[in-house]
Amino acid sequence: MSTANISFYANETDAQVVLDWLIAQNEIGFIVADGEKRWRALHSVKLSQIVGAKHWLWHIPSGPLPLLQDYRQPILQVENPWIGWREIRTGADKSLPYFGSAPTGTFLLSLSPVSRYFNEQIGQPKELAPPGLRVLGRSDFTYPGKTEKPPNQTLAFWKRLEKFMFSAGVPVDPHGSMRPEKDPTPASVANNYDWIALPGALAEMRAGVPWRPNPD
Numbered sequence: 001m002s003t004a005n006i007s008f009y010a011n012e013t014d015a016q017v018v019l020d021w022l023i024a025q026n027e028i029g030f031i032v033a034d035g036e037k038r039w040r041a042l043h044s045v046k047l048s049q050i051v052g053a054k055h056w057l058w059h060i061p062s063g064p065l066p067l068l069q070d071y072r073q074p075i076l077q078v079e080n081p082w083i084g085w086r087e088i089r090t091g092a093d094k095s096l097p098y099f100g101s102a103p104t105g106t107f108l109l110s111l112s113p114v115s116r117y118f119n120e121q122i123g124q125p126k127e128l129a130p131p132g133l134r135v136l137g138r139s140d141f142t143y144p145g146k147t148e149k150p151p152n153q154t155l156a157f158w159k160r161l162e163k164f165m166f167s168a169g170v171p172v173d174p175h176g177s178m179r180p181e182k183d184p185t186p187a188s189v190a191n192n193y194d195w196i197a198l199p200g201a202l203a204e205m206r207a208g209v210p211w212r213p214n215p216d
Contacts, residue, residue, distance in 0.1 A: 004146040006165050007195040009136050009172065009211055012113045014198035016047055019111075021164055022057070027157055029058035029081060031097060031106075039097045040084030041065075047111075052216075054096060054110045062105030062154040068098055075100075104145035105154055107161075112137030113201075115212040136201050136211040138174070141165070169196035172205065174213035 010018060022028050029041035032049060041058055058065060064077040068089040078085045091098030099106055115137035118129040129135045143150075143158050150158075171194035197205060205211060 004143045006141040006162060007174070008139050008141075008165060008169060009195065009197045009201035009205070010111070010113060010139050011136065011198075011200040011204055012047070012051075013200040015051060015111050015113050015139070017168075017198070018165075019045070019047055019050070025157070025160075027060055029060055031056040031058055031081070033095075034084045037087045037090065038084055039081075039087060041081035043082075050109070051111050051113065054093075054108060056096060056099070057107045057109050059105050059107065059151075059154045059157055061157075062151045065105065066099050066103065068100060102145040102148045104148050104150035106145070107158070108140070108142040108144065110138075110140045110142075110215055112139050112216055115216055117212060117216060118210065119212065120214065134204075134209055136204060136209055138195070138212055138215050140215060165196055165198075169198045170202050171195065172197045172202075172211070174211075176211075176213075 022030075023044050029043065030045045030050065031039055031041050032045065032055065034040040058081065065081055067076040067078050067085065067087075069076060070089055076088075087097050089098060096108075113136070115135040116129060117126040118133065118135050120126040141161065146155070146158065174195050197211075201211070
């Protein structure tokens with residue numbers, strides 16, 4: 001069974017490996033800010049451009065990006081994502097362009113090698129990490145439109161991404177224990193029961209570096 005979310009731990013070295021893999025596929029456009037309410041797609045980015053924040057990844061073979069107008073107005077298309085466009089209708093998260101509630105041609109990437117926080121309790125504020133304490137952050141790939149009959153080639157790419165991530169990592173419990181006896185598969189990480197630790201992050205975990213269960 002395939003999941004619509006891949007939660008994982010990746011230190012800076014792992015994050016670069018993941019980014020290099022995405023670029024090498026030649027199927028992904030990285031959507032970055034290009035001014036107020038303006039966005040553009042790039043074929044390649046540096047790690048420093050996307051680390052520590054959420055970014056949309058456009059699966060190019062899925063077709064044009066949607067350009068949403070005001071409510072009840074027809075949905076347009078972004079004419080040329082590589083040149084850039086101005087957003088008409090924004091979503092709740094102003095740090096991202098809005099493609100609707102479940103876009104089928106885009107994935108969401110949150111890449112956080114390091115967390116600013118150490119922990120938090122239910123109903124309590126986040127606890128800032130003490131100075132000098134390194135805490136591995138949680139990273140995520142999310143496919144909001146996976147259940148909305150996505151294009152076959154986009155679903156195939158998502159499954160290939162899953163295979164790449166699961167082949168490289170070891171399952172860990174998000175709340176603090178490693179599960180090296182289990183093989184990471186889409187089924188084993190369904191519902192975030194287990195998350196994936198990539199090699200660099202795993203080595204740090206085994207050396208005692210804490211990891212944070214929730215995204216920053």
